[in-house]
Amino acid sequence: xxxxxxxxxxxxxxxxxxxxxxxxxxxxxxxxxxxxxxxxxxxxxxxxxxxxxxxxxxxxxxxxxxxxxxxxxxxxxxxxxxxxxxxxxxxxxxxxxxxxxxxxxxxxxxxxxxxxxxxxxxxxxxxxxxxxxxxxxxxxxxxxxxxxxxxxxxxxxxxxxxxxxxxxxxxxxxxxxxxxxxxxxxxxxxxxxxxxxxxxxxxxxxxxxxxxxxxxxxxxxxxxxxxxxxxxxxxxxxxxxxxxxxxxxxxxxxxxxxxxxxxxxxxxxxxxxxxxxxxxxxxxxxxxxxxxxxxxxxxxxxxxxxxxxxxxxxxxxxxxxxxxxxxxxxxxxxxxxxxxxxxxxxxxxxxxxxxxxxxxxxxxxxxxxxxxxxxxxxxxxxxxxxxxxxxxxxxxxxxxxxxxxxxxxxxxxxxxxxxxxxxxxxxxxxxxxxxxxxxxxxxxxxxxxxxxxxxxxxxx
Ligand code: S2G
Ligand code: ZN
Numbered sequence: 001x002x003x004x005x006x007x008x009x010x011x012x013x014x015x016x017x018x019x020x021x022x023x024x025x026x027x028x029x030x031x032x033x034x035x036x037x038x039x040x041x042x043x044x045x046x047x048x049x050x051x052x053x054x055x056x057x058x059x060x061x062x063x064x065x066x067x068x069x070x071x072x073x074x075x076x077x078x079x080x081x082x083x084x085x086x087x088x089x090x091x092x093x094x095x096x097x098x099x100x101x102x103x104x105x106x107x108x109x110x111x112x113x114x115x116x117x118x119x120x121x122x123x124x125x126x127x128x129x130x131x132x133x134x135x136x137x138x139x140x141x142x143x144x145x146x147x148x149x150x151x152x153x154x155x156x157x158x159x160x161x162x163x164x165x166x167x168x169x170x171x172x173x174x175x176x177x178x179x180x181x182x183x184x185x186x187x188x189x190x191x192x193x194x195x196x197x198x199x200x201x202x203x204x205x206x207x208x209x210x211x212x213x214x215x216x217x218x219x220x221x222x223x224x225x226x227x228x229x230x231x232x233x234x235x236x237x238x239x240x241x242x243x244x245x246x247x248x249x250x251x252x253x254x255x256x257x258x259x260x261x262x263x264x265x266x267x268x269x270x271x272x273x274x275x276x277x278x279x280x281x282x283x284x285x286x287x288x289x290x291x292x293x294x295x296x297x298x299x300x301x302x303x304x305x306x307x308x309x310x311x312x313x314x315x316x317x318x319x320x321x322x323x324x325x326x327x328x329x330x331x332x333x334x335x336x337x338x339x340x341x342x343x344x345x346x347x348x349x350x351x352x353x354x355x356x357x358x359x360x361x362x363x364x365x366x367x368x369x370x371x372x373x374x375x376x377x378x379x380x381x382x383x384x385x386x387x388x389x390x391x392x393x394x395x396x397x398x399x400x401x402x403x404x405x406x407x408x409x410x411x412x413x414x415x416x417x418x419x420x421x422x423x424x425x426x427x428x429x430x431x432x433x434x435x436x437x438x439x440x441x442x443x444x445x446x447x448x449x450x451x452x453x454x455x456x457x458x459x460x
Contacts, residue, residue, distance in 0.1 A: 003039065003040070003060065003062070004016060004018060004040060006056060006060075007040060007042055007053070007056075007084070010042075010049055010052045010053055010056065011042050011043065011044060011045075011049055011053075012043075012045060015042060015043040015044070015045070015090065016040060016041070016042050016043075017040065017041045017042075017043075018039070018040040018041070022041050023036060023037070023038050023040075023041065024036050026038070026041040026067055026070070026079075026085045026087050027041070027065075027078065027079040027080070027085055028070060028077070028078055028079075029067075029070045029071065029072035029073070029075065029076065029077040029078060029421075030070070030071055030072060030073050030132075031072070031073060031074065031075045031078065031421075031422075031423060032333065032389075033075060033393070033422075033423065034075055034078045034080045034422065035080060036078065036079060036080060037079065037080050037081065037082060038065070038079035038080075038082065038083050038084065038085045039062075039082040039083065039084055040084050040085070041067075041084075041085045041087055042084060042085070042086055042087070043087050043088075043089060043090040043091075044086060044088070044090070044091055044204075045090050045091055046091070046204075047165055047167060047173055047204040047205065048173075050086065050167045050202050050204055051167050051171055051172075051173055053084070053086065054167055054168075054169065054170075054171040054201070054202070054452070055171040057084065057452045058169075058170070058171060058450050058452060061450065061452070062083075062084055062452060063081065063082075063083040063084070063452055063453075063454075063455050064083060064084050064086055064202075064452055064453060064454070065077060065078075065079040065083045065084070065085050065086065065198070065454050066086050066088070066139070066140075066143065066198035066202055066203075066454065067079075067085045067086060067087040067088065068088055068108065068109065068136065068137035068138075068139045068140025068141075068143070069111065069112075069132065069135045069136035069137040069140050070135075071132035071135055071136045071140070072140065072144065072418070072419065072421060073336060073338070073418040073419075073421075073423075074415065074418050074419045074420055074421030074422065074423045074424055075421040075422030075423045075457070076143070076144065076197045076198065076419050076420070076421030076422070076454070076457050076458075077140070077198075077421075078421070078422055081455075081456075083455075086202065088107070088108045088109035088137055088139050089109055090109065091107040091108055091109040091204065092107055092109035092110050092111070092114075092137075093106065093107045093110070094106045094107075094110060094114070094115075094118060095107065095205065097118065097122060099122060101162075101179060102124055102209060102210045102211075103162055103179055103207050103208060103209055103210065104118060104119070104126075104207070104208050104210065105163070105179070105205065105206070105207045105208075106138060106205065106206060106208065107139075107204065107205055108137060108138055108139025108140075108142075108202075108203050108204055108205065108206060109137050109138075109139060110137065110138045111133075111134070111135065111136070111137060111138075112126075112128070112129075112132075112133040112134075112136045112137065112138060112141055113133045113134045115138060115208060116129065116133065119210045119211075119213075120213070122210075123213055124210040124211065124212065124213055125210060125211045125212065125213040125214065126160070126208065126210055126211070127150045127153070127154035127160070127211050127244075128141065128146060128147075128148055128150065128154065128156070128157050128160060129148050129149055129150055130146060130147070130148030130149060130323075131323050131324065131325075131326045131327060132326075133148075138206055138208065139203045139204075139206070141157045142157055142161055142164070142193070142194050142203055142206055143193075143194075143195070143196060143197050143198050143203060143419075144157075144195065144197060144417070144418070144419040145157050145158050145194050145195035145417070146417065147371065147374065147376065147416070147417035148417075149245050149247060149319075149322070149323065149371065150244050150245050150278075151371060151373065151374045151376075152238075152243050152244070152245055152246050152371070152373030152374060153242070153243055153244030153245060153278075154211065154244065156417075157194065158191065158194045158195065159209075160208050160209045160210075161190060161194055161206060161207070161208060161209070162177060162179040162180070162181070162207040162208065162209050163175070163176060163177045163178050163179040163180070163190065163206065163207035164176045164177070164190045164193055164194075164203055164205070164206050164207075165203075165204050165205035165206075166193050166200075166201050166202060166203050166204065167201050167202045167204060168200065168201040168447045168448070169200060169201045169447050169448025169449070169450070169451075169452055169453040170201075170447065170448065170449055174189065176188075176189050176190040176193070177190050177207075178207075179207040192443060192447075195419075196458075197419050197420065197421060197454060197457050197458050198453060198454040198457065199444055199448065199453050199454045199457055199458050199459065200443070200444060200447040200448055200453060201447055201448065201453060202453075214244070214280045214282070215280070215282035216280070216281050216282045216312075217244065217278055217279065217280055217281055217312075217315060218278070218279060218281040218286075218287065218290065218308055218309050218315060219276065219277070219278045219308070219309045219314075219315040219318045219319060220275075220276070220277050220278075220290065220294065220306055220307065220308045220309070221266040221267065221274055221275070221276050221306065221307050221318050221321065222267075222274065222275045222277075222294070222297065222303045222305070222306040223266075223267045223269050223270060223271035223273075223274055223303060223304045223305040223306065224248075224271055224272070224273045224274060224275050224302060224303055224304075225271055225272065225273075225301065225302060225303075225304060226272060226273065227273065227346065227347045227350050227351070228347050229300075229301070229302035229303070230248055230273055230275055230302075230372060231343075231344075231346060231347055231372070232297070232300065232302050233275055233297050233302050233303060234246050234275070234343070234372050234373065236293050236296060236297055236302075237277055237279075237290075237293055238373075240289050240290070240292070240293040241279040241280075241286060241289055241290060241293070242279060242280050243277055243278065243279050243373065244278045244279060244280065245276070245277060245278040245371075245373065246275065246276075246277045246371070246372050246373035247275070247276040247277070247322045247369070247370065247371055247372065247373070248273055248274065248275050248276070248368075248369060248370065248372045249273070249274050249276070249321070249322055249325060249367075249368070249369035249370075250272065250273055250274075250367060250368040250369065251270060251271065251272050251273065251274070252365060252366070252367055253325055253329075253367045253368065253369045254266075254274060254321065256325075256328055256329055256367070257320075257321050257324065257325065257328060260328050260331070261320075261324060261328055263320060263321055263324075266307050266318060266321060267304075267305035267306060267307055268305055269304045269305035271304050271305070273368075274321075275372070276318065276319070276321065276322045278315070278319075287308075290308065291308070294306050294308070322369065325367075325369050329367060329380055329382065332365075332382035332383055332385075333383045333389055333392075334367070334380035334381055334382050334383065335380070335381040335383070335392065335393060335396035335397075336378065336379070336380050336418075337378070337379040337380075337400075337403060337414075338376070338378055338415055338416050338417060338418040339353070339376070339377050339378075339379065339403070339407055339412060339413065339414065339415075339416060340374065340375045340376040340377070340412055340413045340416030340417075341375050341407070341410045341411070341412035341413075342375055342410075342411075342412075343372070343373070343374075343375040345375070345410050345412070346372060346375055346377070348410065349377070349406065349407070349410050349412065350368070350377060352406045353377075353379060353403050353406055353407075354366075354368070356399055356402045356403055356406070357379065357381065357399065357403075360398065360399045360402075361381055361395075361396070361399075363384070364381050364382060364383075364384065364396075365381070365382040366379065366380070366381050366382075367379075367380040367381075367382065368380075371416075374416070375412075375416075376416040376417060377416075379403075381396050400427060401427075404427050404430035404431075405430070407430055407431065408430040408431065412431070413431045414427050414428070414430045414431045415431070419458070420457070420458040421457050421458065422456065422457060425456070425457065425458060425459070425460060426460070428458070428459075437459070440459060441459055444459060
């Protein structure tokens, strides 16, 4: 029996596709560097169907690629070598909401925004948020340990996973942690699957924790003189308030938000960099403290102007200056790096990397933005309209080694939140030691002994 017929015995009708349009659509993510070429796309509806597929794939030596919202930026969900793509679009049910546990058990294909809205409806809050939350899926968020814009206040996806149901690459179903807050019974295997990018098995269900909803919050955008000043501003506000976010973007980034999206410039006075911060503002003291800190930063000469939201609506408008950057500049097919160092090392790091890119890319526009509160900087080099994409990517990749050497010297990460996937795999040594990589391969061999799970991603 041929493979497609066998697959049709495992999955429901119309849940096995191999028409060229489906292969192209489901065989990729947001990266555009690899030509999708999967064998077929399957749409499971249950953990048991996935288990049957994994057993079949082990027998037939077939490779499997998990696919969620296909919003990944490192090629982690690309199928370019006749793999079978396992798309979770039909495993998208909320299974249980528990108001006492403040948790939601859901299938992996639930859209991030769906979970956020469910929390809000129940006067709770799912705090992991980023630009792609309208199309990304919980399973993919967990597989890449997605961060986003509220990490400084609420942590990463990893902090909100109470339990997982997984199918290992060996075809075993594991129910990990069962939603327990405390469970001191040995290795916490859930944390191996979080951030594993689908290389150990499939995450089919997750129990996610919800937070108390903030009563009210305010957003400030501050025009900042330089990066050292930005760090002083971060320290001053971090010491004064409970920050839920502390982001930054350069003046050139703001220029594109203004010219391409028509967003108003947030301050009268312009500056080379802008800080965008958010804090819980549920009493007058908080607001007074924020204004007092703003005045102090002005007196120190770190800030030349600033604005504070007076309503939730205005807060959301200010957020769009930062949240909409990725989608706005995607029109320029940017060459992206997603780097992190400990927060205190950000000024030295940004100076060193900026010197490299300025020297090597004097003809390109370089945009800096990201999450200062997490030490996470996004470096985006815009492709000139008249330059061939292949030539541009080749030119930009030339300095990867220099940029990653600086990252390694400062014990930073070559991939802060976007994952390794295909695009960063060959640079892994800059952030992980040979011994660590050997252990990661050993772990992979335990959970996926025949190497059928997302082969070539993250590990060579
Ligand atoms: C951000 C989104 C993806 C990108 O805006 O924080 O993580 O780098 C990014 O454009
Ligand atoms: Zn980011």
